[in-house]
Amino acid sequence: MKLPSSGKQLTELEGAVLATIARRGAMTAYAIKEMFRGSPSGFWSGSAGAVYPLIKRLEARGLLDAQAGADGKRAKSVLDISKAGRAALADWIADAGRATDMGYDPLRTRMQFLDLLPPARRKRFLDDVDDRLMAPVMPDEAPENWPRLHKVWLEGRRNWLRRFLDRGK
């Protein structure tokens, strides 16, 4: 009704997959799956049941080109982003509306209801959270620019938490 662009917009996972291929160059579905499995977010599990159907979808929409890659001798299909794929990707990234959506933040959600915990338990919880935010959880095989972003993100998160708690007196 209000989307004059192509059919429907990419999901977050679809966009991220497309972006990964755009950056890394042609790769197999398996390689993509493995990259997401190693991501620091528990939100994307990189499960086969998500990735393979997703690839099929993107292919069907003409956003991915698959050529049968006889790299050693094993049959595998190597995926690359198409022209249309790049356009769709740019639209997905540059979508400021979606970018500024609040998203899904389990810490924020819980902070909202902190007062429902008895004080002792609340303190234990906050200490625990603080410890975990301090831990430099950095999976080895993360994409190159993840670590920096992740680090800055964690810092921001600690600052936010502190600020919120301080202002609450």
Place this chain on the structure above:
Amino acid sequence: MKLPSSGKQLTELEGAVLATIARRGAMTAYAIKEMFRGSPSGFWSGSAGAVYPLIKRLEARGLLDAQAGADGKRAKSVLDISKAGRAALADWIADAGRATDMGYDPLRTRMQFLDLLPPARRKRFLDDVDDRLMAPVMPDEAPENWPRLHKVWLEGRRNWLRRFLDRGK
């Protein structure tokens, strides 16, 4: 296999609903639905198709008590949190593991792939995001403590964005 507690853990929406009832006191499913419809997060739409089945689930698990409230004369069922519900709620809030999960952050995801945008478009995007983060989007009927949290959250977000961009040189 590793959860000695009761059956299964609450989803984020289930936890938030339980918490809302705990804070507000007994209310109808409709009232809950309306509260979530007005939330600043596009993530929770407060759709009937989500809320009503969810209520049934919580009731069936004994976390909610429903009494038929003949308030005027209209038949409606007024929901209140049970003893077991309070316990489950506390466990859900105090779950530091889930609280420190990265969650689902459309801005973070896109920042990761900023370099894939042509410079001009990147600049437009970032300006647009900045504007939107400045806008004091404050729905009228938010729960009392949302506004403050939301404000601090937006501030933190702007700081993070700036820090990330600065450090990128």
Place this chain on the structure above:
DNA sequence: CTGGTCATGTAACCAGTTACATGATTAC
């Protein structure tokens, strides 16, 4: 020749979504 990794997939399930439907009550 055996176990790990590459590679691709499917089936059953789950918790959401949109869209629709129904009816009672209330405000004007």
Place this chain on the structure above:
DNA sequence: GTAATCATGTAACTGGTTACATGACCAG
């Protein structure tokens, strides 16, 4: 009496999840 809101639901769909299955290839 009529339109908005209160109140509750259902049906069809979607994009994930876990768990399972299959087979080729490679290193020891």
